[in-house]
Amino acid sequence: MSLWMFWLIYMQVFQVSLGSSIHQGNNTDKLSLLHFKAKVHDPLGVLSSWNESIQFCEWYGVSCGHKHQRVTALNLRSSKLVAVNQFSGRAPNFTxxxxxxxxxxxxxxxxxxxxxxxxxxxxxxxxxxxxxxxxxxxxxxxxxxxxxxxxxxxxxxxxxxxxxxxxxxxxxxxxxxxxxxxxxxxxxxxxxxxxxxxxxxxxxxxxxxxxxxxxxxxxxxxxxxxxxxxxxxxxxxxxxxxxxxxxxxxxxxxxxxxxxxxxxxxxxxxxxxxxxxxxxxxxxxxxxxxxxxxxxxxxxxxxxxxxxxxxxxxxxxxxxxxxxxxxxxxxxxxxxxxxxxxxxxxxxxxxxxxxxxxxxxxxxxxxxxxxxxxxxxxxxxxxxxxxxxxxxxxxxxxxxxxxxxxxxxxxxHLPPCSAKGDKKNGGSSLKLILVSVILSVLLLIVVLSLIIVYYLWKRKLKASSTPPLLVSMLQVSYDNLLKATSGFSSDNLIGKGRYGSVYKGILDYEQQTVVAVKVFNLQHQGATRSFLAECEALRNIRHRNLVKIISACVSIDFQGNDFKALVYDLMVNGNLDEWLHPVNEASEAPRHLHILQRLNIAIDVASALAYLHFHCQPPIVHSDIKPSNVLLDDEMIGHVGDFGLARFLPQETSQNISSNSASYTGILGTTGYTAPEYAMGIKPSTSGDVYSFGILILEIFTGKRPTNEIFKDGFNLHNFVTPALAENLSEIIDPMLLQEVAGESKMWINDEIKQCLVSVFQVGVVCSAEFPNERPSICDVEVQLQSIRKKLVKSRGYRENQGRRKAPSAEVSKNAESAGSLICD
Incomplete structure (x- = not known):
């Protein structure tokens, strides 16, 4: 049982009216309650029963003593009330x-x-x-x-x-x-x-x-x-x-x-x-x-x-x-x-x-x-x-x-065990040889023992031990990565996050193998755990829409400190967040994703999640789906990465989020994208990933982050989109898309395109439903999005692969500079 549930049960037991008073009339309590109501904003209308037609002891959240009908308990838990007055949001006076x-x-x-x-x-x-x-x-x-x-x-x-x-x-x-x-x-x-x-x-x-x-x-x-x-x-x-x-x-x-x-x-x-x-x-x-x-x-x-x-x-x-x-x-x-x-x-x-x-x-x-x-x-x-x-x-x-x-x-992917050799006759001769060898190397053993003792004391892990993510993977050492990144030069720094930094590097100068090297800051609490989580999650999974890991390095640096790093393919078009919310410099051409590109990327992410949820044993929950964790290659294909918060789930419980058992290691994910049930201590689930994906879709097509300043006091991206689907589509769609589909006038969208956009928004809304049992599986979502894409391609006359395009050559090097933010964050 989570601590949250423990408190909920405890408070339910305590909502009992135990006291009364004979010193004042109950009219004082009624007036105080009405004064209290006047000082709060009630978005859910929970105080609508507080009126003259109902006796105040029967008002919502109010409990009275049986004998003197005085207010003894006021329980307005989870009513989303907001304290207001002409100056600030202070609490009302309870006098x-x-x-x-x-x-x-x-x-x-x-x-x-x-x-x-x-x-x-x-x-x-x-x-x-x-x-x-x-x-x-x-x-x-x-x-x-x-x-x-x-x-x-x-x-x-x-x-x-x-x-x-x-x-x-x-x-x-x-x-x-x-x-x-x-x-x-x-x-x-x-x-x-x-x-x-x-x-x-x-x-x-x-x-x-x-x-x-x-x-x-x-x-x-x-x-x-x-x-x-x-x-x-x-x-x-x-x-x-x-x-x-x-x-x-x-x-x-x-x-x-x-x-x-x-x-x-x-x-x-x-x-x-x-x-x-x-x-x-x-x-x-x-x-x-x-x-x-x-x-x-x-x-x-x-x-x-x-x-x-x-x-x-x-x-x-x-x-x-x-x-x-x-x-x-x-x-x-x-x-x-x-x-x-x-x-x-x-x-x-x-x-x-x-x-x-x-x-x-x-x-x-x-x-x-x-x-x-x-x-x-x-x-x-x-x-x-x-x-x-x-x-x-x-x-x-x-x-x-x-x-x-x-x-x-x-x-x-471990090496085979060598078979034991057959014992041969001639034991006496063998013993003589063994004794001679032992005597001849005795001094050498003593010297080597001293070296090994110092060696083990100096380093906790062997410098050459690299996680065998795949036998065929390129094995790299600390020295290799040092040279590849020009000594981890700040000129090659392309991203920083809570657990480390990412550098652009050239691993093979003859073949010009460009990579992204994530170096973990092992002084940061949780960095080692994040490294192990990524190693485990990426060790046995392969999918076209997942970031490809090339190698891992576990060693010590030249100062004798532990060193851990992961090496990935470099995504030259950066991450989705940079395309949705560009910060243009004067020398840089403006970035823009058209409708089909956005839909393609959404399908890429859905495909990756479907693989993690239904084709991995055990299922994997990503726990941190957001635009900065979706990297784009030279053909604008989306790749999901950053498995530092990933969790493995038993097959039989991967979608069971009805349990109140809590993961006492804390809330997962990023503010705005995290499923609401995680705040109550519920363990990570595939439904939580679906919620994050729903917010991602809404952000892709509205152009608004879930942390936008307009979203407060219970108003969020889900609530922003839902009421506008029927009549006010132009009010919620990303202005850049509106300009694309309606021209500079921004006044007209044809029915076929409008229906496609409405369908996409409906997918985002149902995925971001507040309650987990109301969300669909990611496989169903992927099928829906594929169907919408077919209709969009037909209505716009797109070619099937038109949403994929290589970035202009002038953009490639600039975009590569920021391609590591997914891995870092």
Whole structure:
């Protein structure tokens, strides 16, 4: 169950009218509600029942006490209300609701992100009966005032998450001793977590992830023995994990990931036997070994210790954690063999041991466990790879970077294992030869041993180990790429993104093989994971509408630092975003895509997604479809790339988005293109890609980005297009297209072209439907678009291939300069 669903169920239980008052007449409450209504904009009409014809206790969202008919609860969650007055979007004054017990205004548009957004708190601080207060998922800014500590100690629920609140948590929060739930996630809060928080000894839910907190985790947090959920992830917390957490024996979820925590993993944390959901300490700077006491977590479902600096061997005691479903130890300094004791983890589904110094043979028991994914890449495993169990599925297992492995199924592209030679007679002679050889090279072995020890200490990965994406691929070294890009010169820089930079290079000067080289910034958190995701996604897939990977390089640079890079075909016509939203320079001819070119590119993307969703085993979800991730070659054919966020899905669940299970690694994709259900923690699905594709189509034919300044307050690109389809097509179509189809007058579009455009927009609208079960499959979409293209070709007299054209020669070099933005972003 996701944290979002946990809170939803919790709030449904709490919408109960418990209080009443005899001090004021109920007319005061009615007038206050009407005053409140006058101060908000109600785009969905949820407050239409607030009128004189209905008794106010029956108005939408209003709950009253049974005895005195006073307002005790106001629940306007997800009503999309917008606070308005003549000056700003501040919240209305809540004065008058003296008997109010529950106020829920989640998921609206309250506030302007300004300093005085939280002034409304002063109007309700004296509501002595207040027990629940939630303003999550709004636009509240400003600094959290100290007056928060003046609320009644009856207050049990305080939700201020998903806003823009700044500053620190006031120490006065210690006064709210009745709090059972405190959520301040996804704000801009900073400073230290106050030690006074340890006085909230009724707290069961503490969620402050996604802020800018620094300093250490206060040891006083161990005094909150009622804690069940503790999420401090995605902050800048330093220092050690407090051992006082041992006293919190009701915890079933601890998430400290993506901080800067150091020191060893406390043995005391392993003694919290109630942990059942997850223990996530990933992406920190923890050192030392994995405590043997980890075996005490017999109820734990997810253990993630990846991306730290842990050393030693994998403890055999992990075999006692029989409830584990996911175990991630990637990107540490672990060594030794995989312990056989792990064969008792019969429920394990996901294992991640990549980027360590593990060695030995791959244990046989791994083929008998019903694993969904297994990542053993970039270690020192050796010997023959099994061919049964998960090892039958090349897309579910990763073995790249283990140069001494052999055998396995053909799709793994490993070298065959050499047969053992027959033993021969004459054992005595053989022994004499062996002894002579051993004695003669003894000194050499000693010298070589010293060199190897230094060599292994100096570099974590072998410089020559390159992911065997395909045996036939061109293998390149760091030195090759350095020369190809003129020392990664800024003159060859063609794009930058969150995980690295892309350079234009000439890999073979005789054949003039021009490539795009993506160099990963390994100092950036998540860059290694993005590299592995792209390697895995592109290793076994080939399609004319996917960016072609030429090679991968895993090495060290001349300063001794880890180096990772991917080499792609260079797309000379740049990316689709540059064509839809050109920034023309005086020396540059204007770019323009006509109708058929745009439709062709949309079909190219649909074809690529259909291949990923229905022809890959397991299916692949791209998770980041947008114009800058669609590259165009010299014939204007679209190629989808950037698989840094791609996810592999089990076949039977690839389109099942009804589950409320959350991917606790965070929301995927890019703002404006991401499916709305991802914001609620729903796992990535093929329906999410279809949503992004729908937004892409609407952007292609309207010329408007989904982040355009006109789209706000619940108004988006989908809502912009939908009402205009019947009568006002000219109001939504890209002006450049309108000029093409109607001439300079921009007043007339013939019926055949109009119908084609309407059909295209209808595809975009249905794909970008809010609810996943209302979206079609990408295969059906591709068929529809092919049909529309046939009609368009017939109506305009196009040739079938007229939408494909090579860029003018003068444009090629200029476009090549920007061709790497897809790979970078």
């Amino acid at each position: 008058g609701f003296n008997d109010l017990q529950y106020l829920n205004w989640e998921a609206n548009n309250l506030g302007n992100g300004e300093d005085d957004d939280l002034q409304f708190l002063y109007s309700i601080v004296n509501c002595s009966s207040l027990r629940g207060l939630s303003f999550e998922s709004n636009n509240l800014g400003g600094i959290l005032p100290r007056i928060i500590g003046n609320f009644s100690n009856k207050l049990s629920e305080l939700g201020l998450g998903d806003n823009q609140i700044r500053g620190s948590i006031p120490s006065e929060i210690e006064n709210l001793i009745g709090l059972t739930r405190l959520s301040m996630k996804q704000n801009r809060l900073s400073g230290s977590i106050p030690s006074s928080i340890g006085k909230l000894q009724s707290l069961g839910f503490l969620d402050i992830y996604g802020n800018e907190f620094s300093g250490s985790i206060p040891s006083s947090i161990g005094n909150i023995t009622t804690l069940q959920i503790l999420d401090l992830s995605f902050n800048n917390l330093l220092g050690i994990i407090p051992s006082t957490l041992e006293k919190c024996q009701r915890l079933f979820l601890i998430q400290f990931s993506n901080n800067k925590l150091s020191g060893k993993i406390p043995i005391e944390v392993m003694g919290i036997s109630s942990l059942s959901w997850a223990l996530d300490l990933s992406n920190n700077q923890l050192v030392g070994s994995v405590p043997a006491e980890v075996g005490e977590l017999v109820h734990l479902g997810i253990l993630d210790l990846s991306h730290n600096k842990l050393t030693g061997e994998i403890p055999a005691t992990l075999g006692s954690c029989t409830s584990l479903e996911s175990l991630y130890l990637d990107d540490n300094f672990l060594q030794g063999n995989i312990p056989k004791a792990l064969d008792s983890l019969k429920g394990i589904r996901k294992l991640g041991f990549s980027l360590n110094n593990l060695s030995g043979k791959i244990p046989e028991f791994l083929r008998t466990i019903k694993l969904q994914s297994l990542n053993l890449s970039f270690n020192n495993f050796e010997g023959e790879v099994p061919t049964e169990g998960i090892f039958k599925n090349a897309s579910a297992v990763s073995l790249v970077g283990n140069t001494n492995l052999c055998g396995g199924i053909f799709e793994l």
